[in-house]
Amino acid sequence: MSGSKKRVVLPGEVVGTSEEFLPGEGTFEEDGKIISSKLGIVKYNDKDMSVSTEPLNPIVTVQKGDIVIGVVTGVRETMVIVDIKKVEGKDRGITGETLGTIHVSKASQGYTKDLRKEFRIGDVVRAKVMQAKPSIQLTTAYPEYGVVKALCTRCRGPMLRKGTMMYCPKCERTETRKISSLYGKMKGF
Ligand SMILES: [Zn+2]
Incomplete structure (x- = not known):
């Protein structure tokens, strides 16, 4: 018997x-x-x-x-909807x-008034799963969680981090986000 060839077996097969x-x-x-x-x-x-x-x-x-x-696929004042693409x-x-959803109370460590100022549709976010069932609830209330890639709401181009703000070099405008400390450092995003 050789280990190089792939052989599919059923339960009960010798x-x-x-x-x-x-x-x-x-x-x-x-036996x-x-x-x-x-x-x-x-x-x-x-x-x-061994055989497994x-x-x-x-x-x-x-x-x-x-x-x-x-x-991010949806943003309301008190809730963000995230389409999860990958589990780290x-x-x-x-x-x-x-x-999954991020509730306004779980967006940051401080008080968040309006999620529409922290997240925008198309942003890539890194978040932790607080609850998986019956619905997925996420939190970004730690420095390493939040937006890791933001798109300018005007030109849809990627934004740069400028201190605590997001900056679009093309439109020369700033926006706000709940920025992750890993902003711009995630591979593939
Ligand atoms: Zn722009």
Whole structure:
């Protein structure tokens, strides 16, 4: 048996014998046989002589405590709607609910009067998940959370950070945001 070829197995399928291998993740041993306990790809590990079954498509869902990156799709005085694009540390796309909200009370460490001055549609934000079910609730109330990329509301070009303000070099105008300390430093955004 070779570890280089991808072989998909069903639960209950024999993936080796206990003379050859040790049962690893996603397998169990029965009557001298090693059997897969789930649908997945068989992996033979030559180092510890184990065999395991790895899931075909590891599902990424938004969980409480996750740090997420998303795009602002709606802004009201007391609530921001964010379409979550990525969970930090996970390469795969998100399965399931991706829309989260930031309530005005969770936008910054201080008092926020009107979210329309802190977030704009199209901005990229980094936020922490406070609650994942039944709805995704986010917070940006820490310095490292908030807007990591802002688009000028007039020309839609990227804005530069100028102290505590956002500046569009093209339009020569400033705007306000709840700026993350990671503004302009996020890879891919
Ligand atoms: Zn502009």
